[in-house]
Amino acid sequence: MTYLPAIGIIVAIAAIAMVVMKRARLKREERELNERIARIAAFEQRKADEARAALSDANDNFFIDIETDLERSFDRQFISSTQGTRFSRHYSDIFKEAKSLHKKLNTHSIKPSESLTKFIYDFEAIPSLIKDHNSKVIRYLLETHKNFFDSCLQYPLDGQQRRSIVSEEDNCLVVSSAGSGKTSS
Numbered sequence: 001m002t003y004l005p006a007i008g009i010i011v012a013i014a015a016i017a018m019v020v021m022k023r024a025r026l027k028r029e030e031r032e033l034n035e036r037i038a039r040i041a042a043f044e045q046r047k048a049d050e051a052r053a054a055l056s057d058a059n060d061n062f063f064i065d066i067e068t069d070l071e072r073s074f075d076r077q078f079i080s081s082t083q084g085t086r087f088s089r090h091y092s093d094i095f096k097e098a099k100s101l102h103k104k105l106n107t108h109s110i111k112p113s114e115s116l117t118k119f120i121y122d123f124e125a126i127p128s129l130i131k132d133h134n135s136k137v138i139r140y141l142l143e144t145h146k147n148f149f150d151s152c153l154q155y156p157l158d159g160q161q162r163r164s165i166v167s168e169e170d171n172c173l174v175v176s177s178a179g180s181g182k183t184s185s
Contacts, residue, residue, distance in 0.1 A: 023108050029101055034115050036094065043073045043090045066091060066122035070129055078137050078168040084130045088123075095123040134167075141166040153184055 070079075070087065079087070098120050105112045122129075142149075142162055149165075150156045157165070161181055164172055174182050 019108075023110060026101070026104055026108055026110055030105060030110075030113060030116060033094075033098060033101055034113055037098070037115065037119050040091070040094065042069050043087050065118060066126065067129055070126070070133060074133060074137075076137055076140060078134055078141075078166070079130050080168060080170045082170050084126070087130075088126050091123055091126075095120065098123075138163055138166055155181075157181070157184065 073087070074083070098116055102112050102116060102120055145162075145166070149162050158181070161184065164174055176182050
């Protein structure tokens, strides 16, 4: 009977030690993952010649965050759905790892680092980042080529026609009635 309290104390100490070790391991994993995220190579979608030129510019080769990488990689270029998928895939493996670790940290009441949380948030926001980026690019292209669109045909192209022209999406379906300017577009 005198052994029961001693066994209970030993079990409690062992349980506390296991929790402390688990928390320390999770914090170490988070540190290592944050270091890996900081060393991710920036997404490179440029042509081979441009890629070689970019390699010489050290600032373009360091990962800052997903939003910055997206803007640098597609500077004033429309991002098609295929390119957006390739961009997301570039980060998907480390995102899965970060998401899993984030869940474990929360389970053990460990506050995840800001960089880990931002990486997860940015990855999940890629579709809206691409949509915003493409909207800016379309506005830029429409403004840049306004004179051309105003004078390329007998009648100036309307806004929808202009947007369908500057959109470089993989597919663009133009549906309209006869005589509405589909061929002109």
